[in-house]
Amino acid sequence: MPARRRSRSRLLPLAGLAGLAVLSACARNYPQTTLAPKSEFARTIDGVFMHTVWWGLAVFVIVEALLLYIMFRYRERPGSQAKPEHVHGHTRLEIAWTVAPAIILAFIAVPTIRAIFVTQDMTPLGGDLKVRVIGHQWWWQFQYPDLHVVTANELHLPVGARAVFDLETADVIHSFWIPELAGKRDVIPRHVNHIWFTPEVPGTYTGQCAELCGTSHARMGFRVIVDSPEDFRAWVENQRRPAVAYAAPTPTPAPAESEAAPAETAPAESASAAAPAAPAESPAPPPAAPETETPAGASARGDTLTWKGGVVGDPAAGAALFQRSACVACHTISGTAAKGQVGPDLTHVGSRQRIAAELLPNTPENVARWLHDPPALKPGALMPNLNLKPEQIADLVAYLESLK
Amino acid sequence: MRRALAPAHAFAMETETSTGLNNRKTVFWAFLGSECMFFASLISTYLVYKGRSVSGPYPTEILDIPVTSISTFDLLTSSLSMVLCLAAIERGDIKKFQFWLSCVIVGGLIFLGFQVYEFSHFVHKGLTLSKNLFGSSFFVLTGFHGTHVAVGVLWLISLLVLSLRGNMTKADALDVEIAGLYWHFVDIVWIIIFTVVYLLE
């Protein structure tokens, strides 16, 4: 008996202490933690949280310690015929343990209410950056109404400027959440919700949908890149440009031929056509670029794109194919006829770090895998398997990756 | 008042209860409390959605106050018949009891008739269950009320049949009283609906 009790008495405070240690020590190992706030909003609510933690811990220690003491002190002693006195109550004690928690709660409630009104104060400040967020099953659209920028799954914000969000949804309820920068705010049909925060430290932050929204709810991530003001301006500059254009409507070769030599038919014609509109591409040296050029070892050879396994794609052919296929029904590429609203804006998809809402790094291999069969990679994905042939995929990938 | 404790007949629920209140009447009041929450949820839904329809017909275009006033009056009157019916059976006056009970039933049927007329009239005018939010919330709220009236009518008819077969006596007043409670409750729900849905359109 006593042995058991002692092991029990060791267990509880240990769990509590271990918990605290881990709580403080591990914060920096978690890229998506709420415990390392990087905006004034996140700091405010973290402050309230830590406040509740300390009071909670105090209550916890008192109750559990009292419990352990009583268990030890008043355990039945062997052989004792003790007849405990029948006490039925004690009014002053009852009042005491009614009032004490009430006081503690008041200490929690006051900063809580203050923080509620501070964090929900929607008075505009000069220099607010407005962002409209639209949740979709299962990706995020970001619009900067004042900057005329539309993008998906990758939110760029300048450090030090307050970002004010209008939160909406195209289908079901989702929840907009960047743990290090702010708490959650749901996006709800027929409602426009709001949240704001000022990012304080440049860097990349991950966010994730936090309301069950169907099959691939777990795969509805996004990232926030907090830039220096200059980088942000450059980014905006680039995003406002229309997409890289490929004039010549190169017909994609029939499958049989293309298998033999997909790369040969296209490059000569498209190279000249594309050159003026794609200045960013020019520095790439014509011969095999070093493997470091893109993370997964893709190399740009002229305008064609070759990657693992020697797959070669022609961006101009891809551009033409894109315009001819179902893609345009769902995707927008500014400067082209593609004006679809169902899927992410692809105007600058090549400049993004990940595809399909954080699912995969944006490498040619991964884009190819995606185009091959989206729902296989992301169950339920609303982009169907379009039964593209490998060489079509190669061209499309080359095109999409060129859309920096 | 002496409690019957005799084991020979001591199944607690057939004897006096600890509050002295009849089990069925007690449970019925609890049931009515529960029904308050039921109708409160429906009425809240109706009110919350008031003015939120994205297309017509809208309430003002379609609700017919004079007609509904008459059916409201009819339901109020049936409540009066109901109390007189109860008073009759408590006195043991079975003939009067049957008369007033029939009045209640007829009153209920008239109310249902009005509702059928109203619903079909609305559908005619293009307001259906699925037409807009007003249609959905209106039909579901008044429909649930109408269902309650219909259940009440069936219940009262059962009592009438029992009494015509000679199975109702003064001792069965409690059966009538409980049916009456239900009937009056349906009436007060209508009092609220009439004001909230029709007059405060």
Add this chain to the structure above:
Amino acid sequence: MTTITETLPAAHEPLYRGGVWSWITTVDHKRIGVLYGVTAFLFFLVGGLEALLMRIQLGSPENTFLDPVTYNELFTMHGTTMIFLAIMPLGAAAFNFMVPLQIGARDVAFPRLNAFSYWVFLFGALFLNASFLVKALGSANAVPDAGWFGYANLTSRQYSPGHGIDFWLFGLQILGIASLAAGFNFLVTILNLRAPGMSLMRMPVFTWMTMVVSTLIVLAFPVITVALFLLMFDRFFGTNFYIPAHGGDPILWQHLFWIFGHPEVYILILPAMGIVSEVIPTFSRKPLFGYAVVVYSGILIGVLGYGVWAHHMFSTGMGPIADAVFSVTTMLIAIPTGVKIFNWLATMWGGSIRFTTAMCFAIGFIAMFTMGGISGIMHSSPPADLQQTDTYFVVAHLHYVLFGGSILGLFAGFYYWWPKVTGRLLSERLGKLHFWTTMIAFNLTFFPQHFLGLNGMPRRIYTYSADLNFGFWNLVSTIGALMLGASVLIFMVNAILSLRRGAIAGDNPWDAATLEWSTSSPPPHYNFAVIPRVTSRLPLWDRHHPERMVDRPEDELKVVVAGKTLARTEVPDDDGESGTHHVPHMPNPSKYPVIAALGLTIAPIGVMLKPEHGIPVFLAVTLTGVLIMAYGIYSWALEPLEDH
């Protein structure tokens, strides 16, 4: 003083003998209690198995053990099963078996309605789980997968085609009827069937909490009934309640659901609190400290529970005023809850504590529920909750209160009342093993989830990227869950061994004070040969330890609400008959409750057939169900309750 008359010696027909038919038609509250208990425990195993599958999937990042569709189905069914098919009916089992015994009654107020509740519950549970069968037969989207609170508009036909949501909504609707029927029954039973002298303020606290829970059921379930009706109309009859395109607002669902849902969580915890309030005094050998305060705080928890629902919606943007109001009302509930905790501690203080398994679980309840309550307080601060909501921090909170609270409390009740129900003792050695493995495994499973939540792991995700570093604590949690499964197996072994060769318990193995221990174990089917007369809160202690008696008999039986006397009756004269030992008449078995329940379950199947098979099939099946139900109810109304 010795006003409690001994029951007949055990020369009555055994309580549990009889064929299947006798169980199907039984109206005996004890047998129905056993049916509830066994059924609910089986569903606890099902829900636990679902949890284990989820935990295996989450054990490592990017795991492919389950696909996302199955995973969504599993947590939806896990939550729904645990709440509606395990904890609520386990509570109902305890109400059924114990409340009539505790108040000195021979049965509940409406024995056949009681049987009806059980059968409706069983059929509703089978109905809900039939969805797995339909899936196995090859139907897509057949299993509910929108979470246990099924937020609109994900549940609309557009976003949830197939019958998954239909199984869920009709399943809950059927289960709701079972709960409502039981709620009415127990409310009236406790008000009206108390033995002479058993004034309200002499009732055992478990009975009190049953009464509060019954009231909560009666007032909370109509709201979800309406919410589900609206959803049904949307899905089958083209209404627009939750369809944004036509002006509907999905937030309405959230409000209606949580107006029900928060009282529901107190429906889940108060029975456990009642049990703990019985176990602790018994094994401390002291009366409950502050009885009246414990009772009133239980009532207060129930009342306040209606004013806090929107604390589940802090991230929906209700605005600062609503956030602040609901935050404060939520925090207020900590006060009456704390009062209970402190009164239990004060009960143990100065006692002579026997660490039986039941007592260990009761103490475990205090320790673990306090932790869950504190994380609840952290949620109740909206700014803090913006980070916690929909993360594993909530999952941790809800398991600390539901497992650490309700389940540990129910286990305490299991160990405490098992001898009364079966007549045999459980092994204390296995019991202690069960207790310690449960405590360790439980904390291993759920404590790390606090860290996971705070470090950014959302709930309801079937997998997570390795970059996020969630792997380690998830693995710990998974190991804990598997251990928890093992601990449940220990419990089952203990129960089976006890049934086979457990020591005979006797009437009152724990020297407890309340009336259920005055009759034999198991009790005769009429409970008490002579209805006891009660003169205090602790009748058996007064009898066995008269020297310590404190309570004084009162002159009147009063129904007091908020300090006002609502009704009164006189204390009966001592009547000369109480010595006679006739076997009392008890209600007859009846087959009509099960028939009515069957009809009730058939009706919604017709509605579900409407989309594919059209209106005639819908009407045919539904009307068949309604007619069967009507036949059942009419026949039951006309069938006499007992012979003369």
Add this chain to the structure above:
Amino acid sequence: MTSETHAHGHELAAHAGEKPHPQARQYMMIAATLTIITVVEVAIFYIQPIKQSVAFAPTLLILSALKFALVVMFYMHLKFDPRLFSALFVAPLMIAAGIIVALLFLFGHLVL
């Protein structure tokens, strides 16, 4: 649920706390009052100055609450029956009313 105690006589006239129920004449009075209130309600609806005024909705709500109370107290005998019945009915009624008001506020139909 209808008749668990059906087979037994109900000598219930003397319930604890129950006062004698009103008689026919009183019922008639109540009915007349109810009718008059209904007429007033409908009349108010057609009198434009009142209908336009801020008092319109509160007046109607008060009038219907009055009718509600009359039926509950007299037709349903709550005024005469034991207070437990009132508790069973009125407590839920308060919660129900509170919920309606709270929801109207939360959906922006009522402004503080």
